[in-house]
Amino acid sequence: VGVFFRPVEKINSVIETYPKGIAGFKRFIELMETEPDIEDRPGAVDVSGLRGDITYRNVSFGYSPDKPTIANIDLTIKAGETVAFVGPSGAGKTTICSLLPRFYEVAEGSITVDGVDIRDIKLASLRGQIGIVQQDVFLFAGTIRDNIAYGRLGASEADILDAARRAKLDGMIAALPDGMDTVIGERGVKLSGGQKQRLAIARMFLKNPSILILDEATSALDTETEKAIQQSLAELSKGRTTLVIAHRLATIRDADRIIVVDTNGISEQGPHDTLLAAKGTYSRLYHAQAGLR
Numbered sequence: 001v002g003v004f005f006r007p008v009e010k011i012n013s014v015i016e017t018y019p020k021g022i023a024g025f026k027r028f029i030e031l032m033e034t035e036p037d038i039e040d041r042p043g044a045v046d047v048s049g050l051r052g053d054i055t056y057r058n059v060s061f062g063y064s065p066d067k068p069t070i071a072n073i074d075l076t077i078k079a080g081e082t083v084a085f086v087g088p089s090g091a092g093k094t095t096i097c098s099l100l101p102r103f104y105e106v107a108e109g110s111i112t113v114d115g116v117d118i119r120d121i122k123l124a125s126l127r128g129q130i131g132i133v134q135q136d137v138f139l140f141a142g143t144i145r146d147n148i149a150y151g152r153l154g155a156s157e158a159d160i161l162d163a164a165r166r167a168k169l170d171g172m173i174a175a176l177p178d179g180m181d182t183v184i185g186e187r188g189v190k191l192s193g194g195q196k197q198r199l200a201i202a203r204m205f206l207k208n209p210s211i212l213i214l215d216e217a218t219s220a221l222d223t224e225t226e227k228a229i230q231q232s233l234a235e236l237s238k239g240r241t242t243l244v245i246a247h248r249l250a251t252i253r254d255a256d257r258i259i260v261v262d263t264n265g266i267s268e269q270g271p272h273d274t275l276l277a278a279k280g281t282y283s284r285l286y287h288a289q290a291g292l293r
């Protein structure tokens, strides 16, 4: 935890420690579900239809006040852009992303969305504009319909069906005897990893947020399924500002920009080809992972 392995021969530690990364993000998602202890400021505003321009200005934060986890982060993400955070385990990729839905408050500096400080936006409104897709899909015992509708409670049947279709879940649903009424969860039909991912994607089509956070959602899947899911995620991220927390570098080559986070903060950023040519940390990580396949 918090250890940064620099030598190339130790880079596989990044991969070995991936389960820890999943555990970290589980905490992250649990926070989305729990009642926040953050109260809205007086005069906090509702936002809807955000463009999704994001700016981090000199942002510092630590889980314990005496020890900064990230320090002096400056970052501008344009509306509709897809950026991928890469770097060694524990460097702070998840932490940077978790400040945006205000799971934690910045200690110093500020984060704005469309120019508005996120502390001046009502929390429910802010989180309503942010969608998260993660490795571990939260399913509850209930019908497929209800599980999709969880993305936007009260959604119409037509909208739910449309979301299922866009996430390419419709074929599977049609093949089930009870269709949308099929009960999933502990006592019902068990979904495969890929189907769970698709369900999570359907929820997000339904929620239709301006901003997406993807926690490398596909690494537990076989290659074929992973490719198909990647395609659906690319569909989902169209027209939305997307932050990808990447663990496997092969899947984020097409990001508009790759941001390398290490213990000293953001050390490099740029498109895949530019970073490879720069022969810095990204290029090292990339070649090390490619060699391990």
Ligand code: ATP
Residues within 6 Å of the ligand: 001, 002, 003, 017, 018, 020, 021, 022, 024, 027, 063, 069, 087, 088, 089, 090, 091, 092, 093, 094, 095, 096
């Ligand atoms: P990974 O690739 O393993 O997911 P990461 O780059 O996303 O790593 P973070 O999860 O942001 O890194 O963690 C940064 C540091 O903060 C690590 O030292 C981690 O142990 C610590 N940390 C993360 N979450 C918490 C938490 N909820 N409480 C205390 N410390 C935490």
